[in-house]
Amino acid sequence: MPIQRVDQIGLKGERVFVRVDYNVPLNEKREITDDTRIVASLQTVHYICSAGGKVILASHLGRPKGKKDPKYSLAPVAERLSLLLNKKVLMATDCIGEEVKAQIESMKEGEILLLENLRFYPEEEKNEASFSKALASLCDVYINDAFGAAHRAHASTEGMTHYVRKVGAGFLMMKEIESLEKALVHPKRPYLAILGGAKVSDKIGVIRNLINKVDTLLIGGGMAYTFLKANGIEVGKSLVEMDQIEFSRSLLNEARSKIKLILPSDHVAAEKMDLEAQRKIVKNNDIPADWICLDIGPETIQTFCKEISSALTLFWNGPMGVFEMEPFSHGTFAIARAVAESPAFTIVGGGDSVAAVNQAGVAEKINHISTGGGASLEFIEGKTLPGIEALRK
Numbered sequence: 607m608p609i610q611r612v613d614q615i616g617l618k619g620e621r622v623f624v625r626v627d628y629n630v631p632l633n634e635k636r637e638i639t640d641d642t643r644i645v646a647s648l649q650t651v652h653y654i655c656s657a658g659g660k661v662i663l664a665s666h667l668g669r670p671k672g673k674k675d676p677k678y679s680l681a682p683v684a685e686r687l688s689l690l691l692n693k694k695v696l697m698a699t700d701c702i703g704e705e706v707k708a709q710i711e712s713m714k715e716g717e718i719l720l721l722e723n724l725r726f727y728p729e730e731e732k733n734e735a736s737f738s739k740a741l742a743s744l745c746d747v748y749i750n751d752a753f754g755a756a757h758r759a760h761a762s763t764e765g766m767t768h769y770v771r772k773v774g775a776g777f778l779m780m781k782e783i784e785s786l787e788k789a790l791v792h793p794k795r796p797y798l799a800i801l802g803g804a805k806v807s808d809k810i811g812v813i814r815n816l817i818n819k820v821d822t823l824l825i826g827g828g829m830a831y832t833f834l835k836a837n838g839i840e841v842g843k844s845l846v847e848m849d850q851i852e853f854s855r856s857l858l859n860e861a862r863s864k865i866k867l868i869l870p871s872d873h874v875a876a877e878k879m880d881l882e883a884q885r886k887i888v889k890n891n892d893i894p895a896d897w898i899c900l901d902i903g904p905e906t907i908q909t910f911c912k913e914i915s916s917a918l919t920l921f922w923n924g925p926m927g928v929f930e931m932e933p934f935s936h937g938t939f940a941i942a943r944a945v946a947e948s949p950a951f952t953i954v955g956g957g958d959s960v961a962a963v964n965q966a967g968v969a970e971k972i973n974h975i976s977t978g979g980g981a982s983l984e985f986i987e988g989k990t991l992p993g994i995e996a997l998r999k
Protein backbone atom coordinates (compact mmCIF):
# COMPACT_ATOMS: atom_id res chain seq x y z
CA MET A 607 0.00 0.00 0.00
CA PRO A 608 1.30 3.46 -0.81
CA ILE A 609 1.94 5.71 2.15
CA GLN A 610 -0.17 8.86 2.42
CA ARG A 611 1.71 12.06 2.96
CA VAL A 612 0.42 14.54 5.51
CA ASP A 613 -0.85 16.87 2.77
CA GLN A 614 -3.00 14.07 1.30
CA ILE A 615 -5.02 13.71 4.50
CA GLY A 616 -7.91 15.92 5.66
CA LEU A 617 -6.73 17.72 8.79
CA LYS A 618 -9.17 20.58 9.39
CA GLY A 619 -10.30 20.60 13.00
CA GLU A 620 -8.62 17.25 13.62
CA ARG A 621 -6.32 16.39 16.52
CA VAL A 622 -3.12 15.46 14.70
CA PHE A 623 -0.55 13.43 16.63
CA VAL A 624 2.91 13.85 15.10
CA ARG A 625 5.71 11.52 16.16
CA VAL A 626 8.81 13.68 15.76
CA ASP A 627 12.45 13.11 16.59
CA TYR A 628 13.34 15.75 19.16
CA ASN A 629 16.08 13.66 20.74
CA VAL A 630 18.44 16.66 20.70
CA PRO A 631 21.77 17.05 22.47
CA LEU A 632 21.67 19.11 25.69
CA ASN A 633 24.57 20.50 27.75
CA GLU A 634 24.87 20.43 31.57
CA LYS A 635 22.71 23.55 31.80
CA ARG A 636 20.05 21.75 29.78
CA GLU A 637 20.53 24.06 26.82
CA ILE A 638 20.06 22.65 23.34
CA THR A 639 23.45 22.50 21.61
CA ASP A 640 22.18 21.44 18.17
CA ASP A 641 18.61 22.09 17.01
CA THR A 642 18.90 20.44 13.57
CA ARG A 643 16.20 17.92 14.42
CA ILE A 644 13.77 20.59 15.57
CA VAL A 645 14.39 22.67 12.45
CA ALA A 646 13.87 19.55 10.32
CA SER A 647 10.35 19.14 11.70
CA LEU A 648 9.17 22.69 10.92
CA GLN A 649 7.78 22.01 7.45
CA THR A 650 5.37 19.38 8.74
CA VAL A 651 4.38 21.43 11.80
CA HIS A 652 3.77 24.55 9.67
CA TYR A 653 1.71 22.57 7.20
CA ILE A 654 -0.60 21.04 9.83
CA CYS A 655 -1.15 24.45 11.44
CA SER A 656 -2.02 26.03 8.11
CA ALA A 657 -4.38 23.15 7.25
CA GLY A 658 -6.34 23.83 10.45
CA GLY A 659 -5.15 20.83 12.45
CA LYS A 660 -4.42 20.83 16.18
CA VAL A 661 -0.79 19.77 16.42
CA ILE A 662 0.15 17.29 19.14
CA LEU A 663 3.90 16.66 19.01
CA ALA A 664 5.47 13.63 20.67
CA SER A 665 9.05 12.47 21.01
CA HIS A 666 11.51 10.70 23.25
CA LEU A 667 14.58 12.44 24.65
CA GLY A 668 17.60 10.59 26.03
CA ARG A 669 17.24 7.51 28.16
CA PRO A 670 15.11 8.25 31.22
CA LYS A 671 14.72 4.48 31.72
CA GLY A 672 10.95 4.47 32.05
CA LYS A 673 10.83 7.00 34.90
CA LYS A 674 9.66 10.60 35.10
CA ASP A 675 12.94 12.46 35.40
CA PRO A 676 12.92 16.26 34.93
CA LYS A 677 16.44 15.99 33.54
CA TYR A 678 14.88 14.50 30.41
CA SER A 679 11.92 16.85 30.12
CA LEU A 680 11.12 18.14 26.64
CA ALA A 681 10.43 21.63 28.04
CA PRO A 682 13.62 23.16 26.51
CA VAL A 683 12.46 21.85 23.12
CA ALA A 684 9.07 23.55 23.48
CA GLU A 685 10.89 26.83 24.14
CA ARG A 686 13.19 26.48 21.13
CA LEU A 687 10.33 25.43 18.88
CA SER A 688 8.38 28.50 19.99
CA LEU A 689 11.31 30.69 19.02
CA LEU A 690 11.74 29.00 15.65
CA LEU A 691 8.04 29.19 14.79
CA ASN A 692 7.55 32.59 16.38
CA LYS A 693 4.43 31.13 17.93
CA LYS A 694 3.48 29.81 21.36
CA VAL A 695 4.05 26.09 21.85
CA LEU A 696 2.20 24.67 24.85
CA MET A 697 4.04 22.14 27.01
CA ALA A 698 2.03 19.21 28.32
CA THR A 699 2.49 17.92 31.84
CA ASP A 700 2.62 14.32 30.62
CA CYS A 701 2.24 12.32 27.41
CA ILE A 702 -0.95 10.41 28.31
CA GLY A 703 -3.78 10.80 30.82
CA GLU A 704 -6.78 12.93 31.64
CA GLU A 705 -4.88 16.17 32.21
CA VAL A 706 -3.32 15.96 28.74
CA LYS A 707 -6.69 15.09 27.22
CA ALA A 708 -8.22 18.16 28.84
CA GLN A 709 -5.38 20.31 27.48
CA ILE A 710 -6.01 18.94 23.98
CA GLU A 711 -9.77 19.48 24.38
CA SER A 712 -9.16 23.19 24.88
CA MET A 713 -6.86 23.55 21.84
CA LYS A 714 -7.94 25.61 18.84
CA GLU A 715 -7.14 24.91 15.20
CA GLY A 716 -3.52 25.72 14.38
CA GLU A 717 -2.37 25.50 18.01
CA ILE A 718 0.60 23.36 19.05
CA LEU A 719 1.11 21.18 22.10
CA LEU A 720 4.29 19.26 22.87
CA LEU A 721 3.76 16.13 24.94
CA GLU A 722 6.23 15.19 27.67
CA ASN A 723 8.92 12.55 27.03
CA LEU A 724 7.37 9.29 25.77
CA ARG A 725 10.10 7.27 27.46
CA PHE A 726 8.94 8.35 30.91
CA TYR A 727 6.85 5.20 30.46
CA PRO A 728 8.58 1.81 30.00
CA GLU A 729 5.50 0.73 28.00
CA GLU A 730 6.63 2.97 25.13
CA GLU A 731 9.67 0.86 24.22
CA LYS A 732 7.85 -2.36 25.12
CA ASN A 733 5.15 -1.38 22.62
CA GLU A 734 2.42 -2.25 25.11
CA ALA A 735 -1.11 -2.16 23.76
CA SER A 736 -2.56 -0.28 26.75
CA PHE A 737 -0.04 2.55 26.27
CA SER A 738 -0.56 2.56 22.49
CA LYS A 739 -4.30 2.89 23.06
CA ALA A 740 -3.77 5.71 25.57
CA LEU A 741 -1.69 7.61 22.99
CA ALA A 742 -4.15 6.85 20.20
CA SER A 743 -7.04 8.19 22.29
CA LEU A 744 -5.45 11.65 22.12
CA CYS A 745 -5.87 12.03 18.36
CA ASP A 746 -7.85 11.59 15.14
CA VAL A 747 -4.87 11.48 12.77
CA TYR A 748 -1.42 9.93 13.25
CA ILE A 749 1.59 11.28 11.37
CA ASN A 750 5.09 9.85 11.70
CA ASP A 751 7.91 12.25 10.89
CA ALA A 752 10.59 10.52 12.99
CA PHE A 753 12.58 8.47 10.52
CA GLY A 754 15.39 8.08 13.07
CA ALA A 755 13.07 5.99 15.25
CA ALA A 756 11.35 4.07 12.42
CA HIS A 757 13.48 0.94 12.84
CA ARG A 758 12.05 0.45 16.31
CA ALA A 759 8.59 -1.03 16.94
CA HIS A 760 7.59 1.17 19.85
CA ALA A 761 4.12 2.27 20.93
CA SER A 762 4.51 5.73 19.36
CA THR A 763 6.11 4.47 16.13
CA GLU A 764 4.12 1.30 15.52
CA GLY A 765 1.67 0.21 18.22
CA MET A 766 -0.65 3.20 18.21
CA THR A 767 -1.12 3.17 14.42
CA HIS A 768 -3.43 0.16 14.88
CA TYR A 769 -5.86 2.30 16.87
CA VAL A 770 -5.97 5.46 14.74
CA ARG A 771 -8.17 5.70 11.66
CA LYS A 772 -6.04 8.01 9.54
CA VAL A 773 -2.27 7.51 9.41
CA GLY A 774 0.43 9.00 7.23
CA ALA A 775 3.98 10.29 6.90
CA GLY A 776 5.32 13.78 7.47
CA PHE A 777 7.40 15.57 4.83
CA LEU A 778 10.70 14.60 6.45
CA MET A 779 9.78 10.92 6.68
CA MET A 780 8.55 10.90 3.08
CA LYS A 781 11.75 12.46 1.79
CA GLU A 782 13.79 9.83 3.65
CA ILE A 783 11.72 7.00 2.19
CA GLU A 784 11.84 8.37 -1.36
CA SER A 785 15.58 9.10 -1.30
CA LEU A 786 16.55 5.77 0.21
CA GLU A 787 14.24 3.86 -2.12
CA LYS A 788 15.95 5.56 -5.03
CA ALA A 789 19.23 4.04 -3.88
CA LEU A 790 17.76 0.72 -2.90
CA VAL A 791 15.27 -0.20 -5.58
CA HIS A 792 16.68 0.98 -8.90
CA PRO A 793 20.12 2.39 -8.24
CA LYS A 794 21.98 3.96 -11.13
CA ARG A 795 25.27 2.13 -11.54
CA PRO A 796 28.05 2.09 -10.54
CA TYR A 797 26.53 1.85 -7.06
CA LEU A 798 29.13 2.55 -4.40
CA ALA A 799 28.89 2.17 -0.64
CA ILE A 800 31.43 3.51 1.82
CA LEU A 801 31.38 2.07 5.31
CA GLY A 802 33.48 3.21 8.22
CA GLY A 803 33.21 3.65 11.96
CA ALA A 804 34.40 1.58 14.83
CA LYS A 805 32.93 -1.88 14.73
CA VAL A 806 32.42 -4.65 12.18
CA SER A 807 29.96 -6.37 14.51
CA ASP A 808 27.62 -3.35 14.35
CA LYS A 809 27.45 -3.51 10.58
CA ILE A 810 27.63 -7.21 9.72
CA GLY A 811 24.10 -7.33 8.35
CA VAL A 812 24.55 -4.32 6.16
CA ILE A 813 27.87 -5.51 4.76
CA ARG A 814 26.50 -8.94 3.91
CA ASN A 815 23.51 -7.39 2.22
CA LEU A 816 25.46 -4.76 0.32
CA ILE A 817 27.64 -7.41 -1.30
CA ASN A 818 24.59 -8.45 -3.28
CA LYS A 819 23.59 -4.92 -4.19
CA VAL A 820 26.53 -2.62 -4.79
CA ASP A 821 29.24 -2.68 -7.45
CA THR A 822 31.92 -1.34 -5.17
CA LEU A 823 32.34 -1.31 -1.40
CA LEU A 824 34.96 0.84 0.30
CA ILE A 825 35.73 -0.04 3.90
CA GLY A 826 37.63 2.40 6.13
CA GLY A 827 37.69 3.46 9.78
CA GLY A 828 38.31 1.16 12.70
CA MET A 829 36.34 -1.67 11.13
CA ALA A 830 38.86 -2.01 8.28
CA TYR A 831 41.47 -3.51 10.64
CA THR A 832 39.47 -6.65 11.36
CA PHE A 833 39.26 -7.21 7.58
CA LEU A 834 42.96 -6.47 7.05
CA LYS A 835 43.84 -8.87 9.86
CA ALA A 836 41.60 -11.49 8.23
CA ASN A 837 43.67 -10.93 5.09
CA GLY A 838 46.82 -11.80 7.03
CA ILE A 839 48.08 -8.25 7.59
CA GLU A 840 49.66 -7.36 10.93
CA VAL A 841 47.80 -4.29 12.14
CA GLY A 842 49.65 -3.58 15.41
CA LYS A 843 47.40 -2.29 18.15
CA SER A 844 44.69 -1.09 15.78
CA LEU A 845 41.09 -1.88 16.60
CA VAL A 846 40.41 -5.56 15.82
CA GLU A 847 37.41 -7.64 16.75
CA MET A 848 38.96 -11.07 17.05
CA ASP A 849 35.58 -12.81 17.11
CA GLN A 850 34.73 -11.28 13.73
CA ILE A 851 37.87 -12.44 11.89
CA GLU A 852 36.33 -15.64 10.54
CA PHE A 853 33.22 -13.83 9.38
CA SER A 854 35.32 -11.11 7.78
CA ARG A 855 37.39 -13.71 5.93
CA SER A 856 34.35 -15.50 4.53
CA LEU A 857 32.85 -12.18 3.57
CA LEU A 858 35.99 -11.15 1.73
CA ASN A 859 35.93 -14.45 -0.17
CA GLU A 860 32.29 -14.03 -1.07
CA ALA A 861 32.80 -10.42 -2.08
CA ARG A 862 35.74 -11.26 -4.34
CA SER A 863 33.53 -13.08 -6.83
CA LYS A 864 30.76 -10.50 -6.77
CA ILE A 865 31.98 -6.95 -6.30
CA LYS A 866 35.00 -4.71 -5.97
CA LEU A 867 35.72 -4.51 -2.24
CA ILE A 868 38.53 -2.12 -1.40
CA LEU A 869 40.32 -1.93 1.95
CA PRO A 870 42.83 0.76 2.96
CA SER A 871 46.39 0.32 1.67
CA ASP A 872 48.01 2.94 3.92
CA HIS A 873 47.28 4.60 7.24
CA VAL A 874 48.00 7.38 9.67
CA ALA A 875 49.53 5.42 12.55
CA ALA A 876 50.31 6.80 15.99
CA GLU A 877 52.14 5.55 19.04
CA LYS A 878 48.91 6.01 20.96
CA MET A 879 45.53 7.66 20.58
CA ASP A 880 46.68 11.09 21.64
CA LEU A 881 46.88 14.48 19.96
CA GLU A 882 50.55 14.84 20.90
CA ALA A 883 51.58 11.28 20.05
CA GLN A 884 54.24 10.64 17.42
CA ARG A 885 52.64 9.63 14.12
CA LYS A 886 53.55 8.58 10.60
CA ILE A 887 52.09 7.31 7.35
CA VAL A 888 52.55 3.56 6.94
CA LYS A 889 51.71 1.03 4.24
CA ASN A 890 49.87 -2.19 5.07
CA ASN A 891 52.99 -4.25 5.49
CA ASP A 892 54.82 -1.72 7.66
CA ILE A 893 52.43 -1.16 10.55
CA PRO A 894 54.63 -1.13 13.69
CA ALA A 895 53.58 -3.84 16.16
CA ASP A 896 52.90 -1.44 19.02
CA TRP A 897 51.34 1.40 17.02
CA ILE A 898 47.70 2.07 16.30
CA CYS A 899 46.17 3.11 12.96
CA LEU A 900 43.75 5.97 13.39
CA ASP A 901 43.01 7.24 9.87
CA ILE A 902 43.32 6.20 6.24
CA GLY A 903 46.50 7.40 4.51
CA PRO A 904 46.95 9.55 1.38
CA GLU A 905 47.21 6.62 -1.04
CA THR A 906 43.93 5.19 0.25
CA ILE A 907 42.30 8.61 0.03
CA GLN A 908 43.34 8.77 -3.62
CA THR A 909 42.03 5.27 -4.38
CA PHE A 910 38.73 5.92 -2.60
CA CYS A 911 38.28 9.34 -4.24
CA LYS A 912 38.76 7.83 -7.70
CA GLU A 913 35.93 5.36 -7.06
CA ILE A 914 33.77 8.10 -5.60
CA SER A 915 34.23 10.30 -8.65
CA SER A 916 32.90 7.63 -11.01
CA ALA A 917 29.92 6.41 -8.95
CA LEU A 918 26.33 7.21 -9.90
CA THR A 919 24.70 6.10 -6.66
CA LEU A 920 26.56 6.49 -3.39
CA PHE A 921 25.78 5.68 0.23
CA TRP A 922 28.16 6.64 3.04
CA ASN A 923 27.99 5.66 6.69
CA GLY A 924 30.78 5.95 9.25
CA PRO A 925 34.00 7.98 9.53
CA MET A 926 37.28 6.87 7.99
CA GLY A 927 39.25 7.55 11.17
CA VAL A 928 39.11 9.13 14.60
CA PHE A 929 37.93 12.35 13.02
CA GLU A 930 37.11 13.92 16.39
CA MET A 931 40.91 14.45 16.73
CA GLU A 932 42.37 16.81 14.12
CA PRO A 933 45.49 14.76 13.22
CA PHE A 934 43.26 11.80 12.36
CA SER A 935 40.44 13.69 10.64
CA HIS A 936 41.94 14.26 7.19
CA GLY A 937 40.74 10.99 5.64
CA THR A 938 37.13 11.53 6.73
CA PHE A 939 37.07 15.14 5.52
CA ALA A 940 38.70 14.24 2.19
CA ILE A 941 36.00 11.62 1.68
CA ALA A 942 33.29 14.13 2.68
CA ARG A 943 34.55 16.58 0.04
CA ALA A 944 34.85 13.88 -2.62
CA VAL A 945 31.32 12.64 -1.91
CA ALA A 946 30.06 16.21 -2.26
CA GLU A 947 31.78 16.58 -5.65
CA SER A 948 30.70 13.16 -6.94
CA PRO A 949 28.27 13.06 -9.89
CA ALA A 950 26.37 10.32 -8.01
CA PHE A 951 23.06 10.59 -6.22
CA THR A 952 24.61 10.82 -2.75
CA ILE A 953 23.18 9.71 0.57
CA VAL A 954 24.97 10.22 3.85
CA GLY A 955 23.58 8.55 6.97
CA GLY A 956 24.74 8.20 10.55
CA GLY A 957 25.63 10.84 13.11
CA ASP A 958 29.38 10.90 12.54
CA SER A 959 29.36 11.03 8.75
CA VAL A 960 26.67 13.70 8.87
CA ALA A 961 28.79 15.68 11.34
CA ALA A 962 31.74 15.26 8.96
CA VAL A 963 29.91 16.68 5.93
CA ASN A 964 28.66 19.55 8.10
CA GLN A 965 32.13 20.30 9.47
CA ALA A 966 33.62 20.07 5.99
CA GLY A 967 31.03 22.67 4.92
CA VAL A 968 29.69 20.51 2.08
CA ALA A 969 26.31 19.42 3.47
CA GLU A 970 24.45 21.42 0.82
CA LYS A 971 26.08 19.42 -1.96
CA ILE A 972 24.84 16.07 -0.64
CA ASN A 973 21.59 14.91 -2.26
CA HIS A 974 20.18 13.36 0.88
CA ILE A 975 21.40 13.57 4.46
CA SER A 976 19.56 10.96 6.42
CA THR A 977 18.36 11.93 9.87
CA GLY A 978 18.55 8.33 11.03
CA GLY A 979 21.84 6.44 11.21
CA GLY A 980 20.56 3.06 12.37
CA ALA A 981 17.32 3.41 10.42
CA SER A 982 19.07 4.31 7.15
CA LEU A 983 21.43 1.33 7.52
CA GLU A 984 18.53 -1.03 8.11
CA PHE A 985 16.73 0.41 5.10
CA ILE A 986 19.78 -0.01 2.87
CA GLU A 987 20.14 -3.54 4.27
CA GLY A 988 16.73 -4.26 2.78
CA LYS A 989 14.99 -4.78 6.12
CA THR A 990 11.41 -3.66 6.59
CA LEU A 991 11.20 -0.87 9.14
CA PRO A 992 8.22 -1.30 11.49
CA GLY A 993 7.62 2.44 11.73
CA ILE A 994 7.32 2.66 7.93
CA GLU A 995 5.33 -0.53 7.43
CA ALA A 996 2.82 0.72 9.99
CA LEU A 997 2.02 3.65 7.67
CA ARG A 998 1.06 1.40 4.75
CA LYS A 999 -2.60 0.93 5.56
Ligand code: AMP
Nearest residue numbers: 803804805827828899900924926927928
Ligand atom coordinates in the same frame (compact mmCIF):
# COMPACT_ATOMS: atom_id res chain seq x y z
P1 AMP B 1 30.40 4.10 14.57
O1 AMP B 1 29.54 4.61 15.70
O2 AMP B 1 30.51 2.63 14.51
O3 AMP B 1 30.05 4.75 13.25
O4 AMP B 1 31.87 4.59 14.92
C1 AMP B 1 32.26 5.92 15.00
C2 AMP B 1 33.52 6.02 15.77
O5 AMP B 1 34.54 5.25 15.14
C3 AMP B 1 34.07 7.43 15.84
O6 AMP B 1 33.94 7.92 17.15
C4 AMP B 1 35.53 7.28 15.44
O7 AMP B 1 36.41 7.96 16.29
C5 AMP B 1 35.76 5.79 15.53
N1 AMP B 1 36.84 5.34 14.65
C6 AMP B 1 36.98 5.57 13.34
N2 AMP B 1 38.13 5.07 12.87
C7 AMP B 1 38.77 4.51 13.92
C8 AMP B 1 40.02 3.84 14.08
N3 AMP B 1 40.84 3.66 13.06
N4 AMP B 1 40.33 3.40 15.32
C9 AMP B 1 39.50 3.59 16.35
N5 AMP B 1 38.30 4.21 16.26
C10 AMP B 1 37.94 4.67 15.06
